[in-house]
Amino acid sequence: MIGVFIDIIVPVFILIGLGVVLHRIFQFDLYTLAKVNIYFIVPGFIFIKLYETAFSLALFLSVLSFFSIQILLLYGISSLVSRLFGYSRSVRASFTNSILFYNSGNYGVPVNDLVFKHDPFAMSIQVIILTFQNILTFSWGIFALKTVEGNKLSAVLGYFKMPVLYAMVFGIGLNLLNVDVPNFVLIPANYIADAMVALALVTLGAQVAQLRFARNLSVVYVSLILRLLLGPAIGIGIIYSLGIDGVTAQALLISSAMPTAVNSAIIAQEYENEPELSAQIVLASTVFSMVTVTIVISLSRMLF
Structure with a gap:
């Protein structure tokens, strides 16, 4: 487990730390x-990875089944928890996004x-998950934030302004x-794709550097439990239920354990819906x- 931490986790956090310092x-x-992330880096990365990835229909359907069940379960649980704790509409939207959208890309x-x-x-498994996550984030995620203001039509139309949609269509097509x-x-597409990991993690570090824990800490704690603990626990159950094994099972389980996506904080800032809360959840x-x-990485090697 110490080797996993040093060889895999530490390199990621070096880049985050550089973002803090810079x-x-x-x-x-x-x-x-x-x-820059939303309109340039992420679309370029999505396009090149989907264009270059060798797709298998069986693999695609397997990952789609896992992802769909996982998101539906997490949405139901996060909605129930939001109502039990009496969160406001704006907090509920950011809280739910923090559970559903995990860092499948730059982490x-x-x-x-x-x-x-x-x-x-x-x-290829991670790229498929990343694709589904981006579809969900830049459709439902934005819709949920904009409907807090009651403007559903604007929320729907806003999605079609996102270049990630067209990057996915062109990449797969x-x-x-x-x-x-x-x-x-x-x-140039490859240059953009190569820049994504470093720039996204540096961006996360920059967000971390300006954060202050001031309020809504209870929301942060609940989000941590659901995203980091319940997320992979649900993942294990789905993997066994669907009979998935081997590298596919390992990759899906590890992906399900990722922390809250930077994009959840980015779109919260973009649409001014609890940006401080979203950033605090991303940081924590x-x-x-x-x-x-x-x-979870160590567990995946033991279980599958």
Whole structure:
């Protein structure tokens, strides 16, 4: 377990730490960083990974089944908890997003790469999860935040302004149609994709650097329990129920243990819905995930 922590978790947190240091020195504009991530880095990464990943229908359906059941269960539980604790509509939206949207990209991708030692099959599983997560985040996640103001039509139309949607459509479409994308497009797309992990983790570090724990700590604690503990526990149950095993089972379980996504804080800041609370949850879940993700990685190797 110590080896897992040093070889897999520490490299991720070195980049987060650099983001903290750089922000304190240069005072980054977090709003601009959020725009760069949403409108530039994430779409480029999604496009290139989906275009280059070899898809198997059986694998795709297996991952889709796992993801769908997991999200439905987590949504039901988070909604029930929100009502039991009497959270306001704005807090309820950010709280639910913090449970449903986990860091499958700028945390999950490097962890998968390190755990499975650059195995393209394992990475294809993570890319599919990342795709589903982005579809969910930039559709339901934004819809939930904007409907707090009651503007449902604007929430729906707002999704079609997100370039990640078109990146996913083009990535999958060109892949399935076996279209050869010219090098003058692939080269810059690969540069963008290569920048995602470092820039996203540095962005997370910059967010961490400006956070202050001031209120709603009880919401943060409940979110931690559901995301970091209940998330992988539900994942294990679904994996056994669906009869998934081997590398697929390991990759899905590890993915389900990821902390709350940076994107949940980014869209909360973008749409001004409890941005401080969302950022606090991202910070706390990311810090505590150093322990929980290490345990889940070790557990995945024992169980599957």
